[in-house]
Amino acid sequence: MTARYWEDYTVGEVFETAPVSVSEEQIIAFAEKYDPQVFHTDPVAAKDSFYGGLIASGHQTIGLAFAQFVRLGLFDENALGGPGMDEIRWTAPVRPGDTLHTTAEVVELRASKSRPDRGIIRVRLVIRVEDQDVSSFITTTFLRRRPAEDAA
Numbered sequence: 001m002t003a004r005y006w007e008d009y010t011v012g013e014v015f016e017t018a019p020v021s022v023s024e025e026q027i028i029a030f031a032e033k034y035d036p037q038v039f040h041t042d043p044v045a046a047k048d049s050f051y052g053g054l055i056a057s058g059h060q061t062i063g064l065a066f067a068q069f070v071r072l073g074l075f076d077e078n079a080l081g082g083p084g085m086d087e088i089r090w091t092a093p094v095r096p097g098d099t100l101h102t103t104a105e106v107v108e109l110r111a112s113k114s115r116p117d118r119g120i121i122r123v124r125l126v127i128r129v130e131d132q133d134v135s136s137f138i139t140t141t142f143l144r145r146r147p148a149e150d151a152a
Contacts, residue, residue, distance in 0.1 A: 005078055006119030006143040009106050017068035017102040022056055024096035030060045051093050058090035061135045065102040065127045072104075080118055080142035087124075088137040098129045107138065111145070118142045 024043065031040030035057035039049040046054040062085075094100065108122035121143050127135040 004074055004143075005146040006109065006111075006121060007146050009109055009121055009143075011106050011109055013106045015069070015072055015074070015104045017065070017072060017104065019099045019101050020064050020068050021099040022060070022064065022094060022096065024054060027054060027056045027060065027096055031057050035059055053095065055093035055095055056098075058088075058135060061090065061094050061100065061127060062088065062125075062137055064100055065125050065135070066139065068100075068102055069104050069123070069125060075141060075143065078144040080144065082139060082141040084140055086138045086140070088135075090135050092129070092132050092134040094129060094134050098134075100127050100129060100134070102127050112142070115142075117145055119145050 028041055028043075031037065037057075039046040039051050039053075039055055040057050043054045046052075103126050105124050105126075106121060107124045108120070110120050112118045112120060119142070120140060122138055122140050124138045125136060126133055
């Protein structure tokens with residue numbers, strides 16, 4: 001997709017990312033570095049955990065989903081970073097071999113009051129495995145507004 005300016009979005013607009021699968025090796029490697037809990041790092045010990053087996057870290061799940069959203073290229077040229085994420089939820093475990101499908105919906109657009117060259121976009125990402133939601137969050141990003149010479 002082509003990068004877009006803030007004005008090019010509408011509330012309610014929905015994007016689908018390419019699916020991404022997660023392997024046991026990826027789950028363990030991520031968890032050993034960033035979330036070293038036994039149900040993420042040890043397939044044998046994880047069988048005796050609350051989850052009954054190995055699961056991906058929620059941080060890995062949202063990272064994978066966000067990476068797929070970025071790969072759409074929508075923000076490539078005009079993103080100016082973001083101040084945060086809200087409403088992060090992990091509602092079901094992600095297991096080795098699962099394929100994540102992510103939908104991204106524009107939920108809010110507002111012009112910056114202090115910086116007229118940019119606007120604020122809030123996008124809700126919902127991640128699912130098959131027909132079950134496994135995670136969701138809202139990301140807030142600053143986007144460039146269309147330059148005056150391009151507006152005509």
